[in-house]
Amino acid sequence: MSKILIRAMILPMTGADAFFPQGEICIEDDLIVSVGEKGSSPEGFVPDRILELPNDVVMPGLINTHTHAAMTLLRGYADDLPLMPWLNEKVWPFEDKLTDEDIYWGTLLALCEMIRSGTTTMLDMYASMERVAEAVLQAGTRAVLSRGLIGNGPNGDNALQENIGLVRQYHGAGNGRVSIMFGPHAPYTCSAEYLKKVKAEADGLNVGIHIHVAETQDEVNILKEQYGKTPVQWLDELGLFGGHVVAAHCVHLTQQDIEILHRQNVCVAHNAESNMKLSSGTAPITELRSQGVVVGLGTDGASSNNNLDLFGEMRSASFQQKLKVNPTALPAYEVLEMATVGGAQTLGFENVGVLAPGFKADLITIDMDQAHFYPRFSIPAHLVYSAHAGDVRTVMVDGKLLMEERKLLTLDLSKICQEAEMRAKRIELELNVK
Ligand SMILES: CSC[C@H]1O[C@@H](n2cnc3c(O)ncnc32)[C@H](O)[C@@H]1O
Numbered sequence: 395m396s397k398i399l400i401r402a403m404i405l406p407m408t409g410a411d412a413f414f415p416q417g418e419i420c421i422e423d424d425l426i427v428s429v430g431e432k433g434s435s436p437e438g439f440v441p442d443r444i445l446e447l448p449n450d451v452v453m454p455g456l457i458n459t460h461t462h463a464a465m466t467l468l469r470g471y472a473d474d475l476p477l478m479p480w481l482n483e484k485v486w487p488f489e490d491k492l493t494d495e496d497i498y499w500g501t502l503l504a505l506c507e508m509i510r511s512g513t514t515t516m517l518d519m520y521a522s523m524e525r526v527a528e529a530v531l532q533a534g535t536r537a538v539l540s541r542g543l544i545g546n547g548p549n550g551d552n553a554l555q556e557n558i559g560l561v562r563q564y565h566g567a568g569n570g571r572v573s574i575m576f577g578p579h580a581p582y583t584c585s586a587e588y589l590k591k592v593k594a595e596a597d598g599l600n601v602g603i604h605i606h607v608a609e610t611q612d613e614v615n616i617l618k619e620q621y622g623k624t625p626v627q628w629l630d631e632l633g634l635f636g637g638h639v640v641a642a643h644c645v646h647l648t649q650q651d652i653e654i655l656h657r658q659n660v661c662v663a664h665n666a667e668s669n670m671k672l673s674s675g676t677a678p679i680t681e682l683r684s685q686g687v688v689v690g691l692g693t694d695g696a697s698s699n700n701n702l703d704l705f706g707e708m709r710s711a712s713f714q715q716k717l718k719v720n721p722t723a724l725p726a727y728e729v730l731e732m733a734t735v736g737g738a739q740t741l742g743f744e745n746v747g748v749l750a751p752g753f754k755a756d757l758i759t760i761d762m763d764q765a766h767f768y769p770r771f772s773i774p775a776h777l778v779y780s781a782h783a784g785d786v787r788t789v790m791v792d793g794k795l796l797m798e799e800r801k802l803l804t805l806d807l808s809k810i811c812q813e814a815e816m817r818a819k820r821i822e823l824e825l826n827v828k
């Protein structure tokens with residue numbers, strides 16, 4: 395039994411006006427017990443630990459709704475290319491050399507970076523997901539994991555069996571911190587027959603689907619040529635939608651596509667920085683949100699971003715929509731919602747994403763006593779437009795502290811950096827020798 399009291403400014407993300415300048419939040423085990431102004435702690439609540447952080451803002455932990463964590467090992471290896479040549483010429487040859495152990499260490503590196511930048515939950519898609527699950531359980535974060543399924547080749551059925559095994563072994567592991575979805579890679583790498591098989595398995599096991607959709611104009615062209623339909627219309631016709639689906643990217647959409655996404659309750663993972671770096675395009679986020687589609691934020695992998703910092707991602711997402719639409723588009727509080735409440739909705743969580751009694755104690759504190767946060771006109775504006783990863787002081791997931799005073803408590807950062815360096819360089823050497 396653990397009882398923690400945090401005294402700080404509190405931005406609970408329960409509504410645009412909710413803010414406690416001298417707040418108190420009480421946590422018992424994995425749950426939030428109370429949130430309010432000074433003196434609001436329940437009678438008889440005797441904390442084992444009090445964190446006095448009067449110059450910090452406490453807010454819900456950030457939620458990364460689309461990433462490939464172990465791609466930290468490719469950071470800086472394949473830059474300045476569009477998606478298809480990036481994948482075919484650089485990324486997939488490198489990934490062919492990855493061992494399960496490489497993926498474990500690459501994921502640990504990602505988790506160090508995520509915790510240090512205030513991300514408490516991720517939706518991941520990759521291979522060797524048992525090792526990814528072990529890394530997450532060790533780090534103490536929350537994660538939804540999906541086995542990336544490329545269904546046009548001989549390995550498609552094996553990968554699908556791995557995804558099924560993952561559900562059986564890890565769905566609900568770590569006090570519910572780990573859950574599983576199916577991860578068909580994209581409509582251009584999975585046949586119709588394969589996608590139908592994946593959907594049947596996902597429905598049978600009552601878990602969701604995580605897929606790249608309409609990321610580039612090339613993808614739309616390929617689908618139109620092969621099937622005479624846009625990616626969204628094709629997936630809808632196949633029956634892939636209708637359950638819990640997270641569609642990553644959704645850059646190139648028609649009005650009819652947006653209506654389908656809304657009707658089928660498909661949630662969108664928006665990856666502004668990856669879409670910019672690969673020159674994929676600007677997703678119609680303002681239109682999606684105004685037409686009722688739930689949107690969360692993602693970084694994508696560290697090879698197309700090149701970091702996993704959701705503070706940077708919030709700023710980019712907002713500025714990109716302002717450039718595309720007008721300066722009133724995606725104001726700070728709405729972007730914060732996308733990174734917290736919207737992320738939780740996207741991943742299907744009902745007890746994560748805001749700071750309120752009965753919700754999971756997944757929270758971060760940000761040190762506001764820094765030059766770039768004065769004067770304090772607007773806390774949401776400062777968090778989105780001025781903050782960066784290094785401002786995060788404290789991270790808690792499921793009521794457990796994972797970082798204090800920027801020191802990681804569950805992971806050995808220098809050992810993980812060394813291992814990642816050694817493993818990435820080994821693969822580079824293997825590729826050059828061939
Ligand atoms: C089979 S595991 C997942 C697979 O996805 C690749 N990937 C990473 N980023 C993207 C992206 O933006 N679009 C499409 N595919 C991507 C990753 O390298 C893995 O091979």
Ligand SMILES: [Zn+2]
Binds near residue numbers: 462606694695
């Ligand atoms: Zn991706």
